[in-house]
Amino acid sequence: MEIIKILQSKNIEPLKNSQGIYSLEFTQEQLDMITELSLNAFTGGLDGIEYFTNLASLKIETYYKDKKEYIKFKNRASITDKDLIKISKLSNLKQLSIIGQTNIGYIDLSNLSNLTSLEIKGNSNLTEIDGLEKLEKIEDITIFDNNELYEIPSLNTLTNNNDLYEAN
Secondary structure, X not given: OHHHHHXXXXXXXXXXXXXXXXXXXXXXXXHHOOOEEEEEOOOOOOOOHHHOOOOOEEEEEOOOOOHHHHHHXXXXXXXXXXXXXXXXXXXXXXXXXXXXXXXXXXXXXXXXOOOOEEEEEOOOOOOEEEOHHXXXXXXXXXXXXXXXXXXXXXXXXXXOOOOOOOOO
């Protein structure tokens, strides 16, 4: 589990039970030490992600090696719109990547005003992104290959960085 590895890299040994199995209970102090998290092809939701209050970088991605694997697992390895509500409470986030998530339809970025980098790609059922106009610190945006996302009305309101451009 990635959280355990991160804590160990900071010389904090998570609790173990009598059989030597790691406990999945962490103190808020331990969670506050985690500033970067990368989740790859996981199953299940993001219950508890809102407790990572110092999280500055979050990457959630699911890649499939071929179409057969995609068809088999496309509905299992994905976050949902409910998970995105939890992510929206992580006000210290500076970098957010959401890649290959088939079970999301709507992203609201309104509460993530500290974002400097945003990557949203390969989310086949994503239809709407709101709150881009609130991203006053944004420097880098990649929104690509979201097959059901036909327009992003607030994209043209981003004026903070002259290096932003729209790729066709």
